[in-house]
Amino acid sequence: MSSASTDPKGAVLDDIDSRPGSVTSLARTVLGAYVRDLGGWIAIADFSALLARLGIPEQSTRTAVARLKSKGVLDAESRGGQSGYRITDAAEAMYLRGEPRIFGFRQMAEDDAWHLISFGIPESERAARHQLRRRLSAIGCGTVSPGLWICPEYLAPEAGAIISALQLDDYITTFRATNLSTPNSLRAAAAQWWNLPALARRHRTFLDHHRGLLALENLSDQQSFEHFVPLLDEWRSIPYLDPGLPQPMLPLDWPGPESVDLFARAQRRCLEPSRRWVRSTQP
Known part of the structure; x- marks a missing residue:
């Protein structure tokens, strides 16, 4: 095993x-x-x-x-x-x-609930604490303060699985919240809790690398494979890092919707033909 x-x-x-x-x-x-x-x-x-x-x-x-x-x-x-x-x-x-996550990008509505994760992990579990922060960040959780994380409620099962796998359940308290009150606007809070500039760069780089695919004509099944695999490979980390925040919390020039649309259109065009070609190569 x-x-x-x-x-x-x-x-x-x-x-x-x-x-x-x-x-x-x-x-x-x-x-x-x-x-x-x-x-x-x-x-x-x-x-x-x-x-x-x-x-x-x-x-x-x-x-x-x-x-x-x-x-x-x-x-x-x-x-x-x-x-x-x-x-x-x-x-x-x-x-x-x-x-x-990869093939069905999730987007919060303004009235969707939030999941809050509060933890106080002792110094003896420092390595596990580091791994917890790393993994929560990798699934799109934001940091409100060093001991308080936030994510859309639909990420609660994934966050819970990480906590349990790291055997940290005894140090964690979670909440379901339907109202957020912040000193400034929710857009300002989101900019503080998530690294939105870095995430926007990921979206824009993906668009720059792959938007030309949709202009290609008469792709063969093999060409669909050759073009779609690098696109999928670059895309598949983005839906993890991007929690799908509601539009009022995002910058006005947020590139996420265009990026999501490009992937969806490329998937519809290339995934099944590329799979058909791979099947045809097998004895």
């Missing part, structure tokens, strides 16, 4: 350490969007061939696979006399958790 399925702290690592555009990140994206569609197993040669269509040399693929195996994402498994890789049960659970 992989370490990710036995270590409760590993269970919440998910994808937060992935660097979009790196070979390992692209391999994770191909596994999640395409190898799972094949049933969760792929021959070594076929996986290398898919990544080669993205310009990735075979040696780099082997290095990325070694990292994914060490992370508990892949296991080696032979089928029908062929050596291959199987997505582990722990990784399948990770991908299932991620699908609603």
Whole structure:
């Protein structure tokens, strides 16, 4: 059994350490969007061939696979006399958790509830406290003060899973809030609680890199794969970092809606054709 399925702290690592555009990140994206569609197993040669269509040399693929195996994402498994890789049960659970976030961006309405997380963690649990802050930030929680975090109520189950996996439940108190009162405007509060400039840069960079896809004509199924995988790889961290704040809390020039629309249109255009091409490459 992989370490990710036995270590409760590993269970919440998910994808937060992935660097979009790196070979390992692209391999994770191909596994999640395409190898799972094949049933969760792929021959070594076929996986290398898919990544080669993205310009990735075979040696780099082997290095990325070694990292994914060490992370508990892949296991080696032979089928029908062929050596291959199987997505582990722990990784399948990770991908299932991620699908609603990546393919269904959530946006708060003005009257939606908030989830508040208050914690006082002793110095003896300093490492776990650091991991808690890191992981809450990675799913879109904002910092009201050093011991108080905030997120939309719909993120409460994810936050709770992180707290439990880190075995910190005894130090945490949570609240459901329907009204926020701040010294200044809610827009000013959001700018203080979240790093909105950094998040806006992520949206704008995504738009700059990929808006040209929609202007391309007559894409073949293979070309859909070659264009959509890098787009999906860059996109998939954004819905985690962006909590989907209500419009009145965001800057007037917020690029999020345009970014969300670009991904949705690219998904409708490319995901199924690219999967069709991947299926056609299998014996």
